Amino acid sequence: MAIHPTAIVDKNAKIGKGNEIGPYVIIEGNAVIGDNNHIYPHAFIGENTTIGNNNEIHMGAVIGHFPQDKAFKKDSKTFLVVGDNNTFREYVTIHRGTEPESTTKIGNGCLIMGGAHIAHDCQVGNNVIMANMSGIAGYVEIEDGAILSGGSMVHQFVRIGKMAILSGNCRINMDVPPFLIAGERNQTWGVNIVGLKRAGFSKQQIRDLRKLYSLFTQTGSRQKMLDGINEEDFSESKEFVDHFVSFVEKSKRGTCFAVKQTKE
Secondary structure, three states, X not given: OEEOOOXXXXXXXXXXXXXXEOOOOEEOOOOEEOOOOEEOOOOEEOOOEEEOOOOXXXXXXEEEEOOOOOOOOOOOOOEEEEOOOOEEOOOOEEEOOOOOOOEEEEOOOXXXXXXXEEOOOOEEOOOOEEOOOOEEOOOOEEOOOOEEOOOOEEOOOOEEOOOOEXXXXXXXXXXXXXXXEEEOEOEEEEEOHHHHHHOOOOHHHHHHHHHHHHHHHHOOOHXXXXXXXXXXXXXXXXXXXXXXXXXXXXXOOOEXXXXXXXXX
């Protein structure tokens, strides 16, 4: 373990094995740092933040500071929990929960690029990518494998489904169902075919999800969509179809609407 002499590590912080902690890093009290993490110069790790193993935290990143929420009281004990094998690039900001005992959570294998922001009480799954300057407001949920392109902005309480992809500079304040492409303002443009292929989905599974998307966009109601699904053979894709349907049924904000893209 190497801790640069200019780093400031609180005596109540717990530091694991094999970590590299660079110049002018600040680690506050009651932070827990696992093993084999690389924390670059001038990064900040706030109190009550738990970092797992094999993470990279780059220059100027702020991980686990106070939330930007007027409801937060500075004497409240709130938390940030980060998993393993994540990369947080330069000037990423991630905030702890707002209410006492609340927690912001980041899973495993995520890539959070420069200047991205994860607000208080967000729940971010595994293998999520947030490109430069993308941001998610409080209480947002992002499922595994989702991608937020550069500059995309997500309103508080929104849910982004598994392996969905958001286009650059989009504005999203409704839920984005799993496996879809979303862009502009609350639009969906079809199934994330490229992402599904890269993830190893079979041709039949991709065909099934495209058919499911057609039912979702054309039937006009959730019940008609469910009736249409019951009439189709989705046996090879049942797990993914069930997840899509469950996500839509649980939506409280409504889901983004389909828009057919045209070539200029």
